[in-house]
Amino acid sequence: MPALRQPEEVSVRERQQREQLRAMRHLRPGTALLHLESPLAQSLFEALLRLSDEHDPLSWLQQEGASDAALLTLSLTLDLAIELHHTARQLPPYGLFGEDAERVVGEVRAEQMALFGELPLIPEHEFALVPQTASLERAKGPALLESFARLQAQCHLAPEVAPERSVREPDRQSLLADLLRLPEALNPLEWLQRERSRLCAQEALAYCLDQVSPLQIFRQEQPRTLLSFSPKRHFRLKQLSGQISRVDLFENGFAIHLTARIYAQDAWHRRQQPLRPLEENRSPSEPELSPVSPLAWWEGFERITDNEGYHYLSQVADYEISNQLWWWRERLTLLCYPAPGKAQELILQSEPAALAMYRIGALSRTLIPVPGPTLGPLTVVLRLPRSQTTS
CATH class of the missing domain: 2.60.40.1640 (Conserved domain protein.)
Incomplete structure (x- = not known):
């Protein structure tokens, strides 16, 4: 069983996540938790609750839960692509008009295109992805890979065999930028498990806990x-x-x-x-x-x-x-x-x-x-x- 890392070795965010899992295992009898909409996420969440308090959840997700964590992460990353596409097509920020609005929109679009290629420019009727609310419900390998391949083709980015943006900046936006640049011959799910298992574990754990948080x-x-x-x-x-x-x-x-x-x-x-x-x-x-x-x-x-x-x-x-x-x-x-x-x-x-x-x-x-x-x-x-x- 992987041992928990020492407090000085982990971020406060990771410690908070551990404590939330611990709390869910020791709630007052009869306390109800929210049910996650995604069957895949719900299955991962139930497995995490079955772990002992001394078991490192991120290590477990990197090992026993690696394939499901990668599948969930790819689905969440596609949802981010949909969100970014819709955001890029919205009106300028409230209170900005004329040249100021054009400048801000131009800067944002340039930043997004540097990361995501032509994602912001894809016409709405050609944006070949299922609605965001359905993404996690259809988180099955073949369907997800098909949606991802269509998005890659529409973004027109030069392929990179070993993209490293999400190594320097381990977050979902950098991960999307890396995934969009994978060569066509590389399976993104296999790449996620092999090259980004820790980030997939972090994304899967954060998603599961966010869905059952007190705010929700x-x-x-x-x-x-x-x-x-x-x-x-x-x-x-x-x-x-x-x-x-x-x-x-x-x-x-x-x-x-x-x-x-x-x-x-x-x-x-x-x-x-x-x-x-x-x-x-x-x-x-x-x-x-x-x-x-x-x-x-x-x-x-x-x-x-x-x-x-x-x-x-x-x-x-x-x-x-x-x-x-x-x-x-x-x-x-x-x-x-x-x-x-x-x-x-x-x-x-x-x-x-x-x-x-x-x-x-x-x-x-x-x-x-x-x-x-x-x-x-x-x-x-x-x-x-x-x-x-x-x-």
């Missing part, structure tokens, strides 16, 4: 607040300090509102500017992470349990950063599922706490997670009010 759950059933309380619990660890300012209890979950400060010598030298650093899936027309942004920030507690030993899914649902003197100031909200039932305490943990770090992809301008500095173990216990009525 609450989109289907809007939460109604039953009770709010302000614990004002403070915590401090090395250059990180903060407090839990408010907790909202819903019928089907809860939200934890936090504020934090991170001491950093560079804070004063970077002008004050609000930032939402978690928006990684931006189109090329949207702004990239600014040079005035912090080099590392905190994304909350990874593990949330209660005094009965049950776990809770959690996800950053709101996030803002600004700077002041030698500090970066953060406001964030963790959206959690399910409701705490009759639990008396919530235990918030990071073992250890770490600051999230990303680098900006030079090609796709997405945020690529990298390992950040670890700070040490952090635990905060919240006593729930006796009047809570969640079930």
